[in-house]
Amino acid sequence: MMSLFKDAVSVSHWWLQTYLTQGMVAVDATAGNGYDTVFLAGRVGPTGRVYAFDIQEEALRETRARITEQGLADRVELIHAGHERLLEYVNEPINAMVFNLGYRPRGDKRVITRPETTIEALKGGMTLLVSGGLILLTVYTGHPGGEEEWTSLRQFLVRLPKEKWQVVKLKFLNRPEKAPFNIGIQKYG
Numbered sequence: 709m710m711s712l713f714k715d716a717v718s719v720s721h722w723w724l725q726t727y728l729t730q731g732m733v734a735v736d737a738t739a740g741n742g743y744d745t746v747f748l749a750g751r752v753g754p755t756g757r758v759y760a761f762d763i764q765e766e767a768l769r770e771t772r773a774r775i776t777e778q779g780l781a782d783r784v785e786l787i788h789a790g791h792e793r794l795l796e797y798v799n800e801p802i803n804a805m806v807f808n809l810g811y812r813p814r815g816d817k818r819v820i821t822r823p824e825t826t827i828e829a830l831k832g833g834m835t836l837l838v839s840g841g842l843i844l845l846t847v848y849t850g851h852p853g854g855e856e857e858w859t860s861l862r863q864f865l866v867r868l869p870k871e872k873w874q875v876v877k878l879k880f881l882n883r884p885e886k887a888p889f890n891i892g893i894q895k896y897g
């Protein structure tokens with residue numbers, strides 16, 4: 709049986725799967741250990757492109773190893789820079805953007821995503837996003853700094869005009885209050 713709601717990352721991939729097809733362009737805002745980059749690169753195929761950002765050399769090394777192992781490196785551009793600098797590095801319309809916030813599992817837990825830079829990256833992604841395009845965020849509030857990031861992010865998201873942006877939150881009701889949850893944003897009009 710296919711489990712649609714196994715965890716927040718599965719939900720994010722499931723939503724993306726309904727939309728992303730061969731030839732599309734996607735951004736992984738937080739490459740981390742490379743799992744989302746592999747997923748995106750598989751969906752967009754050899755004619756598509758994935759831009760993957762991370763501020764940690766080690767994260768990019770992990771991601772490079774994973775995409776190379778899967779034979780997906782030809783369509784992925786790894787960028788050693790903060791995602792808040794998206795518009796300096798990406799000069800084409802994008803179909804999707806993924807954020808997996810917080811710290812890198814098995815990595816340095818002190819290196820976390822931060823409210824100002826996350827929101828700046830989100831603004832950049834929203835500028836490049838095509839009509840119908842998706843932005844997915846997996847949000848964590850259980851680590852120091854996580855709750856503050858979500859508070860700022862929420863303030864930004866609730867103000868987006870509903871005529872242009874559909875913004876949803878999907879939260880597990882029968883898991884701990886601080887379990888990761890999903891934010892989905894679709895641009896229309």
Ligand SMILES: C[S@@+](CC[C@H](N)C(=O)[O-])C[C@H]1O[C@@H](n2cnc3c(N)ncnc32)[C@H](O)[C@@H]1O
Binds near residue numbers: 739745808
């Ligand atoms: C939860 S991990 C990402 C997991 C990853 N998507 C995966 O599939 O393994 C969060 C990552 O965000 C990165 N990060 C933190 N601040 C960042 C920034 N300003 N720009 C880009 N990446 C950042 C961290 O270095 C960390 O690797």
